[in-house]
Every structure is written in structure tokens, then in C-alpha cells.
Amino acid sequence: xxxxxxxxxxxxxxxxxxxxxxxxxxxxxxxxxxxxxxxxxxxxxxxxxxxxxxxxxxxxxxxxxxxxxxxxxxxxxxxxxxxxxxxxxxxxxxxxxxxxxxxxxxxxxxxxxxxx
Numbered sequence: 177x178x179x180x181x182x183x184x185x186x187x188x189x190x191x192x193x194x195x196x197x198x199x200x201x202x203x204x205x206x207x208x209x210x211x212x213x214x215x216x217x218x219x220x221x222x223x224x225x226x227x228x229x230x231x232x233x234x235x236x237x238x239x240x241x242x243x244x245x246x247x248x249x250x251x252x253x254x255x256x257x258x259x260x261x262x263x264x265x266x267x268x269x270x271x272x273x274x275x276x277x278x279x280x281x282x283x284x285x286x287x288x289x290x291x292x
Contacts, residue, residue: 217277218270221285225263228292242267259291 226236234252236245246264249257266285270277 216271217282218267221263221289222267222271224289225260225292228289229260232292256292259288262288 222242229235232252234249240248242264246261249260252260263285266281266288269275
């Protein structure tokens with residue numbers, strides 16, 4: 177007890193160690209510190225697509241769904257429009273169907289992202 181009274185900082189070390197372990201283990205699992213997970217792969221890909229389209233001056237309205245946005249999309253060259261359709265179909269299948277993503281799917285979608 178006398179040691180703790182002389183050196184109160186030692187009480188903080190176990191807590192600091194636990195916090196560091198928790199942060200490291202959650203980061204390793206793909207989670208953030210306070211419980212929120214990284215977005216699913218399909219959401220991440222869809223956001224990448226939207227970011228690239230914004231660079232071309234095409235913005236998705238906050239209130240529109242992915243299908244509404246796709247149906248209103250005009251002014252893109254056919255190959256870019258097809259890439260957007262491919263990514264949107266992928267987003268819909270994976271996000272709402274909860275299916276697995278194969279390595280082949282990832283390559284196909286990355287290629288579509290690069291075409292935009």
C-alpha cells in the first residue's frame with residue numbers, strides 16, 4: 177500500500193495497457209476503436225465510384241437510391257456507363273444479398289472502377 181501511495185502512476189499502467197491492447201486488437205479485426213466497423217466492401221467500392229464520378233462533375237443526390245441515380249445517369253461515354261452499371265449491380269448483389277465476394281469479382285470490379 178505504501179508503494180501505491182508513493183507511486184500513484186502505477187495505477188494507470190494497467191488501464192493504459194488494456195486500452196492499447198483493445199485499440200490494437202480492434203484495428204487488427206478491421207474495426208475502429210469505439211465499435212464502428214469499416215464499411216462493407218460493396219459500400220466502399222460504391223463510394224469510390226461516386227468519388228470518381230464527382231471528379232467528372234456527376235453527383236448523386238443524397239436522397240436518391242443507387243438505382244434512381246443509375247437511371248438518371250446521362251452524359252457518360254458508353255464504356256463508363258457500363259462500368260457504373262457493373263459496379264451498381266455488384267453493390268446491390270453484395271450489399272443486399274449478403275453473398276461472398278470472390279477474388280475474380282474483386283478484380284472485375286477494380287477494373288470497372290479504373291474505367292470511370
